[in-house]
Amino acid sequence: AQSVAQPEDQVNVAEGNPLTVKCTYSVSGNPYLFWYVQYPNRGLQFLLKYITGDNLVKGSYGFEAEFNKSQTSFHLKKPSALVSDSALYFCAVTLGNQFYFGTGTSLTVIP
């Protein structure tokens, strides 16, 4: 069965420190990988995606993610966290027209 896992429900990080939000997947074939961010009472905003090519993908707001095929991971990273980065983050994997979402990770950046 296809699945996406975000092992951490909550991540806390101090402002200015690097942050990592983890995502692993179990999908057959060669999926596309995405990260979305959701602010309270808002829809999901696209951050970045990996289709093919360089394993390090750069996206919006200074975020980046590294695709690791051997570990089937696609962790989201940012070198220096901002308080405004506090939100809910979703990893997603698509295979064909089917989108599979992780359960989400709530990121809190502490001033």
Add this chain to the structure above:
Amino acid sequence: GAVVSQHPSWVICKSGTSVKIECRSLDFQATTMFWYRQFPKQSLMLMATSNEGSKATYEQGVEKDKFLINHASLTLSTLTVTSAHPEDSSFYICSAYGQGGETQYFGPGTRLLVL
């Protein structure tokens, strides 16, 4: 990027009434749109795939007669919650693939509260 809008953003209704939620692709045509439901602090649950000019495809466990989907044009899909009950209260989000067909773009969501 592609823009998807939803209307209304908030709706409060009485139990037993029906509520219609609109999803529009503003700057692109979307032959396929998706409707999701999200409970507090949980991930999105795909409810149905809305196909322009044909019937929607519902996920297992989603009542077709309860959640009516109409995709009458290439830029508009509607979700009607019929005879709403308090347990239908939720955050409903639509999405569509942008041009290129790789990335889903999401609407801002509609918060439904059934009293």
